[in-house]
Amino acid sequence: MAPEHLLYTVDEPIATITLNRPEKLNALAVQTWDELRACLERADEDAAVRTIVLEGAGRAFCSGDDIGDLDFGTAGDAWAYAERIIRSGLTIDRIDTPVIAKVDGLAFGGGCELAVLPDVTIASEDARFRMPESLIGAVPGIGLARFPELIGLKRTRELFLTNRELSGVEAHDIGLVNEVVPADSLDDVVAQRAADVASTAPVSTRLIKRTLNARLADEAEGVSALTFALTTEDMKTGMDAFFDDRDPDWDDK
Structure with missing residues (x-):
């Protein structure tokens, strides 16, 4: 069955997965x-696919998790949701095929996590990155499991605790992305990098990714x-304040 929220295309040896909910800024x-x-x-x-490109349709890469899903009847429901989305996101780590993220526009929350999880992340100068989970009383589950390894503990603390927005250049400077290019060059640069990866020896590529990712932390704590x-x-409290467009009055419980 064809996906409804994504587009999946293959132009051998490259597969492209496009987040395709532009009317919702590709919310997850x-x-x-x-x-x-x-x-x-x-x-x-697919043996013919050597590289996967992950991108977003429209003016955003991804605005984060769809807050319409964040309403749970029981703790068991919340656990099932957390495990489901974290395991889905970390599929990027577990597969052997290299993944390249092409990031243009905003990448917030779960969208930021999804932008930086791939093996290579290339962003336009117009890209924006932010981790605002604590503003609504949530935590970045995937980020807790992966960001310290990617950018270090000090940088991770700063991003998660201050919620400040980063430009593409700032994200590159702290190691969230590999490369920043002008927006009008993004397609060409990503296509070239994908072709570069696809031209490598298949066994070497699989072994490199598998061995490097074997050291990553388990997602259980996240x-x-x-x-x-x-x-x-x-x-x-945070969700009510978000929908009412006001500052939350935290209860700390």
């Missing part, structure tokens, strides 16, 4: 996460932290 609903995991695994199982955050009164 549960269905989006599920389709992303399926498309990544589909590309990885799942636990996100599950807990999703069931707190602070989360409810």
Whole structure:
């Protein structure tokens, strides 16, 4: 069955996965996460695909998780949600096929996590990165599991605690992205980098990615932290304030 929230195309040896909810700035609903995991695994199982490009349609790469999904009846529901989205996102790590993120426009929250998880991230000068989860009482589950390894503990603390927005150049400076290029050059640069990866020896590529990623932390702590955050009164307070377009009055419980 064709995905509804994504576009999946193959122009051998490159597969392209496009987040395709531009009217919602490509927000990540549960269905989006599920389709992303399926498309990544589909590309990885295709021997003709040597590189995967991940991009967003419209004026954003991805605005983050769809807040319409963040309403849970029980702690078990929250745990199932946290595990589901984190495992889907970390499929990028687990598959052998290299993934390149092409980031233009905003990449916030889960969208920022999704932008920097791939093996290579190339951003336009117009890209913007931000981790605003704590503003609504949530935590960045994938980020807790991966960002310290990617950019170091000090930088991770700063991003998660201050919520400040980074330009593409600033994101490059701290190691969130590999390369920043003018917006009108982004397509050409990503196409060239994808071709470069696709031209390498298949066995070498798989071994390099598999060996490097074997050292990454397990996601269990990220799942636990996100599950807990999703069931707190602070989360409810933050969500209510977000929808009412006002500052939250935190209860700290």
